[in-house]
Amino acid sequence: MDTHCHLQADRFIGDVDLVLGGARLAGVERILVPGWDVESSTNALALVARFPWLDAAVGVHPHDAANVDDAAWRGLAAQADDERVVAIGETGLDYDRVFSPVADQLANLRRNLALALETGKPAILHCRSADGRRDAQEALVAELRLAGFGGAASMAAFGERPPAIIHSYSGPVDFARAVVDMGLAVSISGLAFRAGEEATAEAVRLVPASRLLVETDSPYLSPPGAPRKRNEPEWVRVTAAWVADQIGSDPRTLGDALVRAYDLVFPRAGRAATGG
Template sequence: MFDTHVNLHADAFSDDLEDVLARARAAGVTRFLAICDRYDNYERVKAISAANPDIWNTVGVHPHHAKDFTDLPVKALIDAANDPKTVAIGETGLDFHYGYSNEADQVAHFRRHITAARETGLPLVVHTREADELTGDILEEEHAKGGFQILLHCYTGGQDLADRGLQLGAYVSVSGILSFKSAKDVRAVISTVPLDKIILETDCPYLAPVPYRGRRNEPSYLPHVADALSELKGHTREEIASICQNNALNLFKKVART
């Protein structure tokens, strides 16, 4: 399995990262994508991937932190993308739930990341929360200027944005949220997404799946995300793991297949 969204540089893993990775590998996770949430964390994230042949990384700024990097040029993202282990741009997007950064800063950053994705040919990892309409508008507007590959990560948005994303060729990733009893709306949307457009993630250390909900999440729990998707789609865990890993490798083309 390929865990396509792990926050391995988080403080939650500062004391036992090697043990966490060992448990994940024993559970069948063979590839990891380490996410850059702040540009000033890029070197830390890159160091983790450089030290592990089965880990790759992204470069970007989470929308929460857009206010902290208002002068970050597109060129910085493009230059980082030249690293062989940097395989995607992001995560980026819009998050209006907490309002940690204002809308204008988030939108400006989102568009810069899109430009970097378009110019590098790397996929764009999109985080969106309580911003479905504007996210869809920006993706469609920017896509009309020139194509780029989209991943709607840890998807909890509505049907309309999912449909608009799929029309642009987007992939959708599912996390432990899919296993939550309260996530009926999420399951309803994901039930309509073609299986060849779905990939798996944990988003660890957040969002641990059932039966570990409430604990620190880690990539060894990815099989439980696969179980939630297998129940929804009517496939075995093994089939889901194989299909979703192949989808992820089709999306993240710089990641080694062997």
């Protein structure tokens, strides 16, 4: 499975069906296509209309936080009720590149988190600090607590299900501990292989199997061996094999656990059969 794959990105125009064929041949049974702004959220749903075995998420990325006005947000939020939308996102905080001012990122994060609680669909969270810093992680944990995640609000909306996912995990080990304690799920990407991200190996071992996920973040974050120009969902197997190593599992057992975790975190009534 690939919990985070931007198949609606420009780089997939023209051959998305071949990319999906490659993913199926590699054994990928679930793919979640998250939006990052209004248009890409609409396009995620359009892709699920074409390929019913995919799932969509709608939301606004911190990079685009300053570019979505209230009317556009209302349009996006209305799409969240669609049964093919299994999560809200991606949203979060990026204090590394700061393409949108921090105040806009916080306002954007708050309304995405509120929509997750309102719909009972988990929030997909991007969280990045500049090298050697942890201010985004600290701010995100504070915002989650303020919104009631890990407390009564998320318990009422989600029960025992994870109310949010830390996508493309990055950060110190105690950040993993904090989000796992709040009941969140954690998704590992090709970022784990980069210098400076060594803490991810230890973070992986803290996450309960039922909340441990993997992703490509295609077309970005190619793991070793994948084409640098365009990552694709089939390369999730490289990251999954690495995760299996970290937790001392064999890849096949982990693969089964990952699909079970995906279905627990992103339940979808009438999920289309994958065709085996």
